[in-house]
Amino acid sequence: MSGCTDIRCRLNLYLDNELQGDERVEFEHHLRECQSCRSVAQAEKRFLDTFRSAEPLYIASPELTSRVRSVLHFPDSDTADAAGTSRSLRKHRVIATIAAAALLLLLLPILIWRAREREPRSSASSFALMAADAHLRHIRGQLPLEMMSTEPREVSEWFVNKVDFRVKIPNYQEAPGLEKLYTMEGARLVAYKNDYAAYVAYQMNDHPISLVITSDSVGQTSGGEEIKAKGLVFHYNAIHGLKVLTWSDRGLTYALVSDLEERGQKSCVVCHQDIKEQDFIAPLKPR
Amino acid sequence: MPTTAFNEEALTHIDALFGYAMTLTRNRTEAEDLVQETYVRGARAANQLAAESNLKSWLFVVMRNAWLNQLRHQNKGPRFVGLEDEDSFDPASPAEENSNPQVVYIRKIERTQIRTALESLPEAYREVIVLRDIEGLTYQEIATVLDCPAGTVMSRLARAREKLRTLLNGRETKTRFKAV
Numbered sequence: 001m002s003g004c005t006d007i008r009c010r011l012n013l014y015l016d017n018e019l020q021g022d023e024r025v026e027f028e029h030h031l032r033e034c035q036s037c038r039s040v041a042q043a044e045k046r047f048l049d050t051f052r053s054a055e056p057l058y059i060a061s062p063e064l065t066s067r068v069r070s071v072l073h074f075p076d077s078d079t080a081d082a083a084g085t086s087r088s089l090r091k092h093r094v095i096a097t098i099a100a101a102a103l104l105l106l107l108l109p110i111l112i113w114r115a116r117e118r119e120p121r122s123s124a125s126s127f128a129l130m131a132a133d134a135h136l137r138h139i140r141g142q143l144p145l146e147m148m149s150t151e152p153r154e155v156s157e158w159f160v161n162k163v164d165f166r167v168k169i170p171n172y173q174e175a176p177g178l179e180k181l182y183t184m185e186g187a188r189l190v191a192y193k194n195d196y197a198a199y200v201a202y203q204m205n206d207h208p209i210s211l212v213i214t215s216d217s218v219g220q221t222s223g224g225e226e227i228k229a230k231g232l233v234f235h236y237n238a239i240h241g242l243k244v245l246t247w248s249d250r251g252l253t254y255a256l257v258s259d260l261e262e263r264g265q266k267s268c269v270v271c272h273q274d275i276k277e278q279d280f281i282a283p284l285k286p287r
Numbered sequence: 288m289p290t291t292a293f294n295e296e297a298l299t300h301i302d303a304l305f306g307y308a309m310t311l312t313r314n315r316t317e318a319e320d321l322v323q324e325t326y327v328r329g330a331r332a333a334n335q336l337a338a339e340s341n342l343k344s345w346l347f348v349v350m351r352n353a354w355l356n357q358l359r360h361q362n363k364g365p366r367f368v369g370l371e372d373e374d375s376f377d378p379a380s381p382a383e384e385n386s387n388p389q390v391v392y393i394r395k396i397e398r399t400q401i402r403t404a405l406e407s408l409p410e411a412y413r414e415v416i417v418l419r420d421i422e423g424l425t426y427q428e429i430a431t432v433l434d435c436p437a438g439t440v441m442s443r444l445a446r447a448r449e450k451l452r453t454l455l456n457g458r459e460t461k462t463r464f465k466a467v
Contacts, residue, residue, distance in 0.1 A: 012445055016419065018426055047452065051401045052420050058306040058402075064319045065301055071326045072294040142299060 062133040124237040127219035131255030132239040135210040145186035219253035293333040404454040412447035
């Protein structure tokens, strides 16, 4: 049997899963027999778990993700031109490109006229893009929740001292007789503009809903379709097939992301379930 | 590896790559540029990657080579220097049994403090901790990324953890956090 000194020499190898076969069996046998080494191993494992469980330490911004997507889906000409591309194929490509350019020139006045006819809509704000990206990554399992709770009070308390603003998640389901339309899952922090934003995850009839909150000095709500309701200005965007509503109120900026129908106004129920507040949601429905 | 499969799988490692880029550069803008450069190089070389390869580990290699290449062009030279007596490190020094109260304290430390402590480590230590404890690479994979023997990975990792333990023990709990 290995001595304690030898065992402790190989402790890191064991905890890093680098000991295999007989070595591992022998090591574990010693741990079962030796209380002292077992304590040391447990303490070291707890220490490693502390920072291993802290990942991801960094989160790529939505802007970077977007840049990389462009790189991967639209590689530069060197990459696009595979080594085996024949000269004749290249020649055909050149002809096709010239033809496409000529067609574009012919159609350009019509395209400009049609674009002017449409209501002008600017692109989504970076906050809306970040919220949509966080939502997608969460449902893909790439953005796990840091705390799990169905209690709004617990989630609100969890954010204390973690973000620079006060997060108060309302609990409208406390009222008796109200049907439970949604379930809160938990929360985490997400990086936004060199700071943290609050991320809260919900489920409604198997549809995930994400609520992202930041300070209105950090998150802007410009862009998209503007909808005015109850003294607030909502910005609606369709991003990656998701419905994203952003607005600012009392010092905070919110983004609500879902795949619900129309403008995703049903997702507003996570904060406004009371029937009296349904008129608050009505203006968000498409006319 | 086919391009479509590469693109889909490679994108799932963007946070890990950004974390490693931050480890190398300590600068958000430089890190973002390095991540983009890594994907450009990766996409070009994807057809050389065997199907059974560990893509994340391979992307780390691509990133480190891209970064070293950048440093060479900037006439800066690698910054992995200054480790004290790495080769003379005695891996026989085990964790002390009486470290339990410290471990209990460390468990209470928030993610941001861990990150701050990691950023205080010498670069070579930080790099090996990130690759092993955050990204979960094996010793051999780390050795490939760092282009050094697996034994060096083992001794450097043990030293890095001891240093991190010291840093975490000496840090006061902060009430306000900032993301990097």
